[in-house]
Amino acid sequence: MRRIKWKILSVQLLLLVLFIGLWETAGRRDWIDVLLFSYPSKLFNQLWTTILDGSLIPHIGITSAETIVGFVLGTILGTALAAMLWWFPFVSRVLDPYLVVLNSMPKVALGPLFIIAFGAGFTAIVATTLSVTVIITTLSIYSRFCEVDAGLIKVVRLFGGTRRQIFTQIIMPDSFATIISTLKVNVGLAWVGVIVGEFLTSRSGLGYLIVYGFQVFNFTLVLSSLVVIAIVATVMYRLVVALEQWLTRGRTGR
Template sequence: MRLSKDSDGYKNYLKNVKKEKTKILLYQILIFAGFLILWEVLANLNIINTFLFSKPSDIYSLFISYVQNGQLLTHVGISVYETLLGLIIGTVLGILVAIALWWSEKLSKILDPFLVILNALPKTALAPIIIVWAGAGIEGIVVTAVTISVVVTILSAYNYFINVDEEKIKMLRSFGATKSQILFKLIIPSNIGNLINLTKINIGMAWVGVIVGEFLVSRAGIGYLIVYGSQVFKLDLVMMGVFVLAFCAWIMYAILNLIEKFYNSRR
């Protein structure tokens, strides 16, 4: 039996769901805060070596200084720009190729072994070659990010497309629907949620590609801060870069979550 949206039972259900989400968020905050406090205490008691592990208070002080002099915003802006380019190009290109494979069964059979091999290759290990080919600048870094995400996008999106309910496809064909109509009226609409989830996965992959590229050739960006900090044995800078990287990835993930909730609310 379905509950009416105006019923007391439905309202209580929503209230309980909200309470549960609040509890989970509180637990997450407590775990993170507890980790930072423990880290700070162990560092101050010299139980862990601050030269190797730094400590939260030093990282925070460095963070404030980088924010005040404007350097952090510059580095974050460059990395976010490169990541967004890699994410958009890799995701869109991967979905377009997946559509082509769905459209032509013969093409999918021809390309299948090549895609499997490309997916198995360690793309990060090939990053130096990719950057030499594409150029030692933003282009090379973006191409590295695209390379890491595009094959997984193709394979995943194609798998989503071919697993749409066959009975629905047969029904549309029985009404005389063309292949393009089946694609735009059934295949893509029924996989919007899957494609959003795939984009969430690609956020992490795009960041990996960007950071690896910045390790190799960049003179700016979060990856540059991390590798520079490790080269001069300034672990405060390394850890600050890691925290900023995690925060940026989380923000992008949260934005996609909002988009997904908006889409689900409109269905």
């Protein structure tokens, strides 16, 4: 298994190096429009300049804080709402069409409403992020709750188990893998929500840098900001994977 992991990692790194090398060559030989697509060495110089003048780190910190808050709140609220829908089947049937409609609505269209309601700033961006993460989390986890083996539930009921015991001892443990998978999905969704929110209202953050780069036709700044987003999002995803491994070891007693 270790050899397989090393092989996978090696191929991943090789593909990344080949992509960067091809991109750099295409830019220097004018195979692509450098104004639009830039190339890696120019991106590195742009990032290094913004790091030295101290303007990049605050933007990363602001966007990361917004993403973490939206990610955590979205997961907690979505899981709690899924639990409520399972606990009250009548409420679930009533809310089902509304959840589907809310999930299908374009979140960019909701952004201006959040700005008016909460003001331009951190709260409006987090609200935009929650509009992306909460409904998906609710639908995914609630669907898993409903798919738990009905035979197990009947056995607990035959032995006098309460609805609370069914939920805590059957439903939640059996849905553990789905909840963890939802955490991974929410990493990407939280970043989408935050960047959309920053596009609409922010005067700081990585989303703001992208918008500013487009306004001044500095596409190297735009692409370098996207690279930073990819790096920070990857770090956040790896932290969620580490949490999954730790929780899995805890459940298996290893």
